[in-house]
Amino acid sequence: MPEATIYELTSAGRQGVRFPDADVPVSPLPAEFAREELPLPELSEIDVIRHFTRLSQKNYCIDYGFYPLGSCTMKYNPKVNEEAARLPGFAAIHPLQPEETVQGALALMYTLQEWLAEISGFKGVTLQPAAGAQGEYTGVMIIRAYHESRQDDKRKKIIVPDSAHGTNPATSAMSGFEVVGVATDASGNVDLDALKATLDDTVAGIMLTNPNTLGLFEQNVLEVVRLVHQAGGLVYGDGANLNALLGVVRPGDLGFDIMHFNLHKTFSTPHGGGGPGCGPVGVAAHLVDFLPDPVVVMVEAGDDDTAPLYGFRRPDKSIGRMKSFAGHFGMMVRAFCYISMYGGDHLRDIADYAVLNANYLMHKVKQVYKVAYPRVCMHEFVVEGRWDDAPEVHALDISKRLMDYDYHPPTNYFPLIVHEALMIEPTETESKQELDQFAEALIKIAQEAHTQPELLKSAPHNTPVGRVDEVKAAKDLVLCCWMPDSK
Amino acid sequence: MNTPAELKYNATDEWVKVEGNIATIGITDYAQEQLSDIVFTEVIVSVGDSLKKGANIATVESVKAASDVNAPVSGKVVEVNEELGSAPEVINTDPYGKGWMLKVELSDPGELGSLMDAAAYEKYCQERGH
Numbered sequence: 016m017p018e019a020t021i022y023e024l025t026s027a028g029r030q031g032v033r034f035p036d037a038d039v040p041v042s043p044l045p046a047e048f049a050r051e052e053l054p055l056p057e058l059s060e061i062d063v064i065r066h067f068t069r070l071s072q073k074n075y076c077i078d079y080g081f082y083p084l085g086s087c088t089m090k091y092n093p094k095v096n097e098e099a100a101r102l103p104g105f106a107a108i109h110p111l112q113p114e115e116t117v118q119g120a121l122a123l124m125y126t127l128q129e130w131l132a133e134i135s136g137f138k139g140v141t142l143q144p145a146a147g148a149q150g151e152y153t154g155v156m157i158i159r160a161y162h163e164s165r166q167d168d169k170r171k172k173i174i175v176p177d178s179a180h181g182t183n184p185a186t187s188a189m190s191g192f193e194v195v196g197v198a199t200d201a202s203g204n205v206d207l208d209a210l211k212a213t214l215d216d217t218v219a220g221i222m223l224t225n226p227n228t229l230g231l232f233e234q235n236v237l238e239v240v241r242l243v244h245q246a247g248g249l250v251y252g253d254g255a256n257l258n259a260l261l262g263v264v265r266p267g268d269l270g271f272d273i274m275h276f277n278l279h280k281t282f283s284t285p286h287g288g289g290g291p292g293c294g295p296v297g298v299a300a301h302l303v304d305f306l307p308d309p310v311v312v313m314v315e316a317g318d319d320d321t322a323p324l325y326g327f328r329r330p331d332k333s334i335g336r337m338k339s340f341a342g343h344f345g346m347m348v349r350a351f352c353y354i355s356m357y358g359g360d361h362l363r364d365i366a367d368y369a370v371l372n373a374n375y376l377m378h379k380v381k382q383v384y385k386v387a388y389p390r391v392c393m394h395e396f397v398v399e400g401r402w403d404d405a406p407e408v409h410a411l412d413i414s415k416r417l418m419d420y421d422y423h424p425p426t427n428y429f430p431l432i433v434h435e436a437l438m439i440e441p442t443e444t445e446s447k448q449e450l451d452q453f454a455e456a457l458i459k460i461a462q463e464a465h466t467q468p469e470l471l472k473s474a475p476h477n478t479p480v481g482r483v484d485e486v487k488a489a490k491d492l493v494l495c496c497w498m499p500d501s502k
Numbered sequence: 503m504n505t506p507a508e509l510k511y512n513a514t515d516e517w518v519k520v521e522g523n524i525a526t527i528g529i530t531d532y533a534q535e536q537l538s539d540i541v542f543t544e545v546i547v548s549v550g551d552s553l554k555k556g557a558n559i560a561t562v563e564s565v566k567a568a569s570d571v572n573a574p575v576s577g578k579v580v581e582v583n584e585e586l587g588s589a590p591e592v593i594n595t596d597p598y599g600k601g602w603m604l605k606v607e608l609s610d611p612g613e614l615g616s617l618m619d620a621a622a623y624e625k626y627c628q629e630r631g632h
Contacts, residue, residue, distance in 0.1 A: 181568075409538075427566075428566040428567060429567075431569075434536075485539070485565040486539040486565060486591075489541035489565055490541045490542075
């Protein structure tokens with residue numbers, strides 16, 4: 016049963032809270048600010064509680080079930096992270112407190128900066144950006160500031176492979192660059208000849224995702240980095256897929272100049288509606304001075320008897336502030352906690368199991384679903400959700416049918432370079448049993464596609480709301496529950 | 503897949519219809535089928551603009567993806583299909599007719615030689631797995 020909207024549950028005159036009579040003189044609102052009508056829902060407290068409780072129970076979340084949403088790394092978020100983030104020393108501090116009264120929080124931020132730098136092979140890290148996309152924006156602003164600082168003002172182009180996340184070209188355009196696409200070759204790597212054709216002294220840099228969005232390790236990565244550097248450009252790493260590399264490969268060692276991290280993916284802080292995100296950016300030595308203002312520094316080293324003193328500092332050529340105060344501090348606590356739980360020796364387990372799980376699942380389903388680029392995959396893989404002998408069935412229908420089997424669908428229709436793409440990322444937190452059951456569902460759906468295609472076309476059947484009209488949803492936008500009177 | 507024989511085709515899935523010195527431009531039946539239901543179209547050039555072949559002329563959004571449309575030929579824009587703003591779905595139902603996007607006055611008719619004919623374009627689409 017679909018849940019009615021809260022506006023449909025309204026009952027005129029019903030009230031959840033009764034305000035006491037004012038014990039100060041009442042002064043009316045100036046007439047120009049007063050409204051005759053304010054159509055807010057009217058419900059009792061229990062009506063509201065039940066409404067939102069029912070909605071929350073209809074919500075699909077990682078704590079409920081398997082969530083193989085490729086590229087989004089919907090790994091389990093350990094509850095100990097939540098405990099840590101709620102410690103009063105972290106949760107009850109205010110960003111305007113004097114630095115000497117929040118030394119613990121600053122120590123955590125400083126240590127997390129250092130850890131992320133060590134994990135990724137970079138020299139400096141900012142924790143400020145609010146999420147991955149803002150991390151990208153920060154990184155590309157740094158690219159721009161770097162070239163400007165050298166009076167190299169011809170560099171107006173950013174190269175973006177056609178397998179990139181959509182945020183990469185958006186970030187480049189937003190930062191005032193012209194976006195130049197580069198094709199993917201037959202094995203799923205950046206096409207080196209196409210890349211070479213774009214390179215000249217107008218290139219500011221490249222935005223490269225490794226592993227790329229096909230879930231493949233970029234086999235030409237060293238050559239790509241060399242060629243772009245040779246042309247005077249910088250190499251930006253989209254760290255969205257760092258999950259696959261943790262403790263195995265350090266992007267800084269590959270020659271990347273900049274990379275953003277998605278703490279809300281790789282380092283297990285909540286996302287997908289539960290955020291907020293956190294998108295730190297790491298940079299190589301020659302870019303440290305451009306980092307956003309402020310970074311956390313150790314002002315005085317401690318000794319056996321005295322704790323070190325931490326404080327904020329503005330980097331010399333800083334691009335400025337990207338976010339108010341210190342960024343999303345609660346996410347930093349969770350990521351700190353997560354990294355501490357694994358420790359330096361075991362971070363690698365995350366990547367090992369993420370890659371193992373993805374390959375296991377790929378091999379279970381590849382007999383019935385065509386793997387777009389049949390290579391050993393990294394943390395995710397992309398199959399085609401279509402068959403020549405079931406022409407009416409599309410990837411979307413498979414995804415909808417998966418909901419009937421109580422699974423969150425994988426990402427569909429991305430990356431754009433794969434027809435009817437289904438992008439599956441199991442993450443390292445799933446067991447073999449869970450993967451086996453999911454593979455079984457996918458295989459069953461492939462059979463249904465051939466024997467009862469209408470079952471897929473009209474799916475989902477077991478959900479509170481059936482197939483939604485996506486065209487209508489995209490075209491007929493209703494952004495308010497009530498239509499304000501036009502004046 | 504419909505590929506009218508009288509049109510020329512670009513590798514990024516635009517079609518060109520040449521009448522005298524005027525080229526009408528739109529996206530192909532293959533392109534609209536790949537995009538599926540189109541929900542938004544914006545032609546980002548105006549009458550009087552000079553276009554270079556390859557320039558971004560429009561954005562098409564479907565429930566699956568957003569896609570750029572590129573100028574298959576160079577020239578000056580003489581007319582833009584204003585109807586697409588309110589009825590982008592005509593690109594799905596009539597890509598070669600009501601779904602046209604703009605008309606340009608060709609500045610380099612020699613460029614037409616670099617476009618594909620219907621047979622070559624059909625083969626090109628099949629090679630891409632459809």
